[in-house]
Amino acid sequence: MQELMNKLDINQYLPAALDWLMNILLALVILIIGIWIAGKAYKAVVRIATKHEQLDDTLFRFFGSLVRYTILAFVGIAVLNRFGVQTASIIALLGAAGLAVGLALQGTLTNLAAGVMLLIFRPYKINDFVDIAGNFGKVLEIDMFTTILQTFDNQQIIIPNAKIWGEQIVNHSHHAVRGVDMTFGIAYGESIDSAREVIQNVLANHPLVLKDPAPFIEIETLNNSSVDFLVRPYCAGEHYFQVRYSVPEQIKKALDDANIEIPFPHRKVIVVNESG
Numbered sequence: 001m002q003e004l005m006n007k008l009d010i011n012q013y014l015p016a017a018l019d020w021l022m023n024i025l026l027a028l029v030i031l032i033i034g035i036w037i038a039g040k041a042y043k044a045v046v047r048i049a050t051k052h053e054q055l056d057d058t059l060f061r062f063f064g065s066l067v068r069y070t071i072l073a074f075v076g077i078a079v080l081n082r083f084g085v086q087t088a089s090i091i092a093l094l095g096a097a098g099l100a101v102g103l104a105l106q107g108t109l110t111n112l113a114a115g116v117m118l119l120i121f122r123p124y125k126i127n128d129f130v131d132i133a134g135n136f137g138k139v140l141e142i143d144m145f146t147t148i149l150q151t152f153d154n155q156q157i158i159i160p161n162a163k164i165w166g167e168q169i170v171n172h173s174h175h176a177v178r179g180v181d182m183t184f185g186i187a188y189g190e191s192i193d194s195a196r197e198v199i200q201n202v203l204a205n206h207p208l209v210l211k212d213p214a215p216f217i218e219i220e221t222l223n224n225s226s227v228d229f230l231v232r233p234y235c236a237g238e239h240y241f242q243v244r245y246s247v248p249e250q251i252k253k254a255l256d257d258a259n260i261e262i263p264f265p266h267r268k269v270i271v272v273n274e275s276g
Contacts, residue, residue: 027082034075042068062116062144108145114165115144124171129240131170133163177210178240180233184251185226187261192219192227198254199231206250208243209233226263 042064049060119142124130128139130149135157137149147164149157172178186195196217203215213234220230231251235243255262 023082027079030075030078030082034071034078038068038071038075041071110162111145111160114161115142115146117165118142118147118161119144123169124173128171128173130172133159133167135159172240173237176237177213177234178237179216180235180240180243180247182231182244182248183220183228184231184248184255185223185228185263186255187225187263188227190227190260194258195229195255195260198258198260199229199251202247202250202254203231203233206233206243206247208235208239209247210235 045064045067046060124132124139124142126139126142129137130139132147132149135149135151137151137155137157139147140150140156141148145161147159147161149159151157184195184199186192199217200215203209203217204211209215210233215234216230216232218230219227221228231247233243233247252262
């Protein structure tokens with residue numbers, strides 16, 4: 001009789017045990033397949049950036065991570081469903097938690113959104129010289145939240161992307177050829193043609209100034225005490241600052257050698273002697 005009771009107990013719990021075993025096996029299968037699909041999806045998204053040079057790797061790694069974790073979230077919900085867990089309340093709880101975190105990290109998310117826009121539209125790239133958020137320097141790094149600049153005196157400036165996006169961005173390295181605007185004044189009594197010839201010779205002998213397009217040298221303004229030339233030599237973008245800071249000295253010396261006066265502000269004082 002006892003043996004019969006034992007068999008009845010085994011038969012009573014056997015279906016439940018088999019059901020749990022089946023759920024565990026199915027959950028493992030769902031988990032393994034889900035992880036595999038998430039990994040494949042991540043690689044597929046990242047591969048898009050590797051096939052197109054104009055697309056940014058950092059941005060597509062971020063998108064790939066979003067896709068992977070979204071798939072894993074659904075996999076986790078499917079696994080819980082296999083064990084009879086009511087996931088509706090869990091989803092609502094996660095949504096509320098996500099909203100709370102989003103409100104707490106509002107500034108960070110703003111930087112993230114700006115970083116995504118910068119990486120999509122790419123107004124500048126690594127090693128470009130830019131003027132952004134009131135700072136000038138070479139771009140060292142662009143990530144999802146910040147842009148890092150290196151100044152000429154080797155300072156590192158970390159700028160939140162939200163301060164950059166929506167403001168004026170000046171990219172000094174965008175074009176391969178740059179014009180370098182400079183102004184030089186000569187006295188009214190000097191020959192304009194002679195001064196233009198001196199300036200042309202300096203630019204023609206400068207190793208970084210391009211012959212094509214030809215330098216622009218024309219009278220811009222007739223000031224109170226000087227005739228001002230607008231001088232615009234052209235150079236490769238990476239040589240802009242070498243030209244900008246070397247040409248004025250060379251033109252000054254050349255004008256001095258040619259005895260062409262460069263006027264400077266002066267004041268004439270007349271003394272009236274009323275005693276006599």
